[in-house]
Amino acid sequence: MKPLLVLSESDRTDLKNTLANVEVSPYKDYPTFRRHVAEAARAAGIPKSVRHACDQIRSERAQGIAEAHVLRNCPIDDEIPILDNEDPSGDKRALKHTFVAEAWLELFGRLSATPLLAYATRFGGDFFTDVVAINRYKGQQTGYSDGEVVFHNDRTAHPVRADYITLLGMRCPPDELIYTGFVSGRLLLALLERDVQDTLRQSYFMTPFDVVSRDAGIAMEASPSHAILSGGYSIRYLDTHTTVAADAPSEAKDALLSLKNALSRAEKTRHRLLVGDMLTFANQDGLHNREHIEITDPDSALQRWLLKTYAFRDQAAADVHDGRWVDGIPGKVGD
Known part of the structure; x- marks a missing residue:
């Protein structure tokens, strides 16, 4: 993907210096961290190029022009630890003592008006995973x-x-060709006949919980029956896993096969994240994947590290779930 913005060295340095003033750990006290990011941004100001890019992202999302965007040369920490693959989250907490990258992702959430989301059952309820x-x-x-x-x-x-996912390149081995792919829900719908779309909008389908969720103690093996399509072009689907519910009519299976065929033909966007790249994309208005085009050194590829946030579409979308907040922290849900 072509970056929407490549931050200039001066803008990146100014932002990094501003965000380095946030010394509160988001892994120990996220509400205070969030407040300090807002205060630091108000005190030092945000480069016009960054504000303009965030405005454009909001506009293109709202108008259905684009659901995936890249910003390049974003501020990250000077020292990036190598995480052990046994417990990388615990390693990060022990070894990472500055929070520039986290503050940048928090700031982007504020500027794009997409409140962050965290799951209490995953990685200690962290907003940055x-x-x-x-x-x-x-x-x-x-x-x-x-x-x-x-x-x-x-x-x-x-x-x-989450309505949106944002990934920030922290450690990206330069010789390993690993790509994140994205397919817009709009493009998928254009390849589906109306009767197929209508069937996919019925609660005829189910999806098993992922292995990480099951490890976290999710009691059910699979979701209740759900629709694959909803709203304008939102899609709820896990390829090779989402299947037809036992009591669904025969046309549900045919519709699922049509979706699989459309996914194989649909136009796809791909991006190889570099250090300092930020890729932000719709989680529900599209589908994403990970492709290994060429791995020359598997041990090097294991060190790839992207910092990640989930976010709601807007404050109204977050408020729908305010009865679920854990520990009184807005955005932190328990499932």
Whole structure:
């Protein structure tokens, strides 16, 4: 993907210096961290180029022009620790003592008016999580494995799902060709006949919970029956996993096969994240995946680390779930 904005060195340095003043750990006190980011941004100001890019992202999302965007040369910390693949989240907490990257992602959430979302059952309820290989998920279908990931939405089986996902390149081995792919829900719908769309809008389908959710103690094996399509072009689907519910009519299976065929033909956008790249995309108005085009050194590829946030579409979308907040922290849900 072509970046919407490549931050100038002066803008990146100014932002990094501003955000470095936020010394509160988001992993210990997220509400205070969030407040300090807002205060630092007000005190020092935000480069016009960054504000303009965030305004454009909001506008293109609202108008259905684009659901995926890249910003390049974003501020990250000077010292990026190498995370152990046994417990990378614990390693990060122990070794990472500055929070520039987290503050940048928090700031982007504020400027794009997309409040952050966290899951209390995952990684200690952190609002900033890590896309990095974890040894116990080797070879499994999860973003925390060492391999490719099929097209999907994050948390497909769960009742509260992010509207947007943002990834920030922290450690990206330069010789390993690993790409994040995206397919717009708008483009998928254009390849589906009206009767197929109507069937996909019925609660004829179910999706098993992912292995990380099951490890976190989710009691159910699979979601209740759900529709695959909703709203304008939102899609709820995990390729090779979402299937037809036992009591669904025969046309549901045909519709699911039509969707699979459309996914194979649909135009796809791909981006290879570099250090300092930020890729932000719709989680529900599209599908994303991970492709390994060429891995020259598997051990090097294991060190790839993307910092990740989930976000709601807007404050109104967050407020729908305010009865679910855990520990009184807005955006932190319990499922």
